[in-house]
Amino acid sequence: MSQPMPPENINSHILTVLSLPLLDKLPQLELLFDRCTVRQIEEIYPLIVHSIFGINGNSLGWGLRITTMENASHYFNRLQHFLGVNGIWMHVCHRLLNETTKFDIDINLLPRKFISMLQAGPMFYSDLINIDPLKHQVSTLSLNAFDFYMFHFVLYALQPLHTINPIAMQIHNERAKTIYQFLAAEYLDNFLPQYPDARIEPSNFSTSVKAPQQLPAQSLQPQRQLRYLKLPSSYRNGNGETGSAAGGGNTSPQSADGNGAASRAYAWRSESVLHFFVDIWLRYDIESEHHLPSSDFVRGVRTLVKQIHFFANAARMDHSPLCALRKLSLTMVKARIYAFLCSLIDRWPLDSSLSVVLELWLSYIQPWRYTLGSNNRTLGIYYEPPITNQFDGFIIDNLIVYTHIFMQLLPRFERLDYSVYRNAFMLHRLAKTFSQQDLVERLQRFERLHSGNAYGFDSPQRQVNMLNKSHNSSYNAQWNPLVSSNIPKLFSEQMHAQIQSFLYVISMARNSVLTNNISALRKEILERQRSEGYLKNIFKKFIGEETQDELTLRDLNRIPEVLRHCIDAFCRTFNVDPGTLSMHETLPVEPSPPASPSLQNFSFFDSNNCLDTSKLTPHQMSLNASNMQPTVDPALLPIKSNEIRPLVRLLHLISEAINDRYGRRIEAFYEREDFYGKLSRQVLYAPMTEKWFEKSDGNVDIYEKQLPPRISLRPLGSIPSLCMMAFALCFGHLWFGVASVGLLLLCVVFFIYCMLLALLS
Known part of the structure; x- marks a missing residue:
């Protein structure tokens, strides 16, 4: 049995422990938790939470958003063991749960939109907020130990680490999964379970933490009630910017349940997790913030959306106290997701990273992919879940998210460079989603039903009622006031012409890749292979080594087929005749003024700085932008399937150590003109300029780094x-x-x- 910690030493000791390196800090904290009383842990608890998330100190905290399995597997595993749902830290949080132990958060440290929501007085936060008696405003939030940690965990995602730390910037430009993303997915899956009979961990804790209370929707009625429109609670202030997803529109069926106390005692952790994630993440102030959210934050929001779909879709089969929260969860997201997506798309840079925003939107508008039945893959790996009638109400309520977001994205897709495979694959994802016959038929029908009284209904609500009766849908759809006849329709004649023009651009891009890009790159590769000689090419093929140009050519060869599938899918969706895409005369094309010969050959990479770029046409600028490709050190390319991952990492570390220690000698040998220099140039990697893109406030900046001659042992892996x-x-x-x-x-x-x-x- 460990000896108890003397009370007078606890504060100084915790500061010493928190200053240790991470791998030394975690075992010391475990020992400390065993030796401390509950009262002592209460004293040091806020200090540990602040240390984890870098409050009033190092903004990286414990590095949750820069630690991946690829760059630090040992740190990743230790943090997962410590902070997981069944980890030591979560059990400590639950040890402190009682009616009296509260931890305060100053309201001024919270995001501005979240503060505005609290000032509106949502019912969920009614027992958490403290009012300043002098200013009559919210001053602090008093949270129990679990809520205090989870609140800081959600806030941590809003810190723009990718602008202040090079490691974070590199990770957020890739698709590596940080320990923060892993923990967020684990917390959401545990506290918002998709299976009705799932047990929420940890399960052995005191249940008398939050007093049972009714959580009715706050009355937020418009000043003038329209005659025929029954407004859903999430839109009753006209634009969804209410005390909103947190409290406004949060009707809790628990209040009508005689077992309300027992229900909340079981479900309050899920309730807290749902409100914190939705109210904070979906209120990210994209318009006012100087920096865009990082890609890993958007991927985190997508994880949240997918989990809430799973959570909400199981409501019909759940008879536990969580049933009421399941029915409420999707309404909370619906109140915020449209404004969030619009702001994100408006400011996101036009590059391949747009795919993270696209995937977030596609995940939200396809709830049928996140049901218990969709997890069954026995029908095949390409099994597509059917769109049943139970999702009709969701499509009606979110019709503007389908149609208007599509129309908002279309001009941005017109400006993408489709000689890049990731851009072509983005278009394929969009085309594949909207080519689902069941979805297209529903969108067309619901747009007609929402277009007014032209179809014999005396009110829009009666249209919805008739629709529900005709499809036997259990989803009680409400008329969405944002979907009106003033918004352009996705299947209108105007959009048909725009889609036809867009498909002509895609067709031209496909022809350009076939006739120019592929043939030119093949010619470059053949010329380089001739210059290298027959023996070197045989050796490269034997060891399976591929150059960056060969990888690019492999992607280029896939692009024409991908674009052809996109064109076919859009033609089926919008009833476009594919034969018209080859007729330039049928499409409206703006005449461009003739450019001078000097401007026709202009490039951003020219050494002459006297040229006036304002004289360039948009077409010329897009051509120059397409020439800006990232250049990566071959030793840092993603690990391929024919390589041993741990061995490649080990060889890279050895190569880096050799280059750091003998870099000057290696460079001197490479530059020699005698036989030793020629031999060195056969073994060493040639010097190169590494180029990559980074985005800040909606702009994409190109950065360069000169790499000297260096040794790379990666082929041995x-x-x-x-x-x-x-x-x-x-x-x-x-x-x-x-x-x-x-x-x-x-x-x-x-x-x-x-x-x-x-x-x-």
Whole structure:
């Protein structure tokens, strides 16, 4: 049994522990929790939470948003063990749960939109807010231990780490999954379970934490009630910007339940998690913030949306106290998601990272993909869940999210460079989603039903009632006042012409990739292979080494087929005749003024700085923008399927250590003009300029870094290389009785091969 910590030493000791490196800090905290009383843990609890999330100190905190399995697997595993739902920290949070232990958060430290929501007085936060008696305004939030930690966890995602830390900037430009994203998904899956019979962990804690209370919707009626429109609670202030998802529109069926106290005692953690994530994340002030949210934040919001779909879709099968919260959850998201997506799309830079915003939108508008039945893949890997009648009400209520967001994205897709495979794949995702026949038929029908009284209904609400009766839908759809005849229709004649013009642009881009990009790149690769010689090409093919140009060519070869599928899908969706896409005369094209010869060959990479870019046409600028491609060090390319992941990482660390220590000597050998210089140039990586893109306030900036000659042992991590070495060892063992002799012979052969290449060069 551990000895209890003396009370007078606890404060100084915790500061010492929190200053330790992470791998030393975690075991010391575990020991501290065992030795401290509950009262002592209460004293140090806020200090630990502030340390985790970098409050009033290092903004990185414990590095949750820069730690991935790829860059620090040991840190990742230790943090997962400590902070997971069944980890030591979560059990500490639940040890402190009681009616009296509260931790305050100053209201001035919270996001501006969240403060405005609190001032509106949502019912969920009624027992959490403290009012300043002098100013008669909310001054602090008093939260229990679980809510205090979870509140800070959600706020941590809003910090713009990608603008202040190079590691975070690199991670957020890739698709690596940080420990923060992993924990967010784990928390959401645990506290908002998709299965009705799932048990929320930890389950052994005191239930008398939050007093049972009724959570009725706050009365937020417009000043003038329209005659025929029954407004859903989430839109009763006209634009969805109410005390909103948190309290306004949050009718809790628990209040009508005689077991309200028992229900809230079971469901209050899920209630807190749902409100904190939705109220804080979906209120990110994209218009006012100087920096855009990072890509990992948008991916986190997508994880939230997917989990809420799972959570809400199980409401019909759930008879537990969580049933009421399941029915409420999707309404909370609906109140905020449209404004959030519009603001995000308006400011997001026009590059391949737009895919994270696209995937967020596609996840929200396809709830049928996140049901218990959709998890069954026995029908095949490409199983597409059907769009049943139960989702008709969702489509009606969110019709503007389908149609208007599509129309908002279309001009941005027109400006993308489709010689980049990721851009073509984005278009394919959009086309595939809207080519679902069941979805297209519903969108067309619901747009007609929402267009007024032209179809024999005396009110819009009666249209919805008739629709519900005709489809036997259990979803009680409400008339959405945002969907009116004033908003352009997705299946109108105007949109048909715009889609036709857009498909003509896609068709031209496809032809350009087929006739120009692929043939030009193939010619460059062939010329380089001729200059390198036959022996070097055979060796590269044997060890499976691919250059960046060969990887690019492989992607380019896939682009025409992807774009063809996109064109076919859009033609089916919007009833466009594919034959008209080859007729330039049928499409409205703005005449462009003739450009001078000097401007026709203009490039942003020219050395002459006297040219006036204002004289360029938009078409010329888009062509120059398409020439700006990132250039990555071949040693840092993503690990391929024919490479051993841990070995490649180890070889990279060894190569970096050699380059750091002997960099000057390596560079001197590479620049020599004698035979040793020629030999070095066959073995070492050539100097290059590394280029990459970073986005800040909606703009994309290009950065460069000069790389000197360097050694890279990465080819030794490929499976063909290891097979060759294994064969050499077997050969040495069978013929000479010593396996190492075979490996030595292989090194000699490789050295002779490099000498021949050096002599021929």
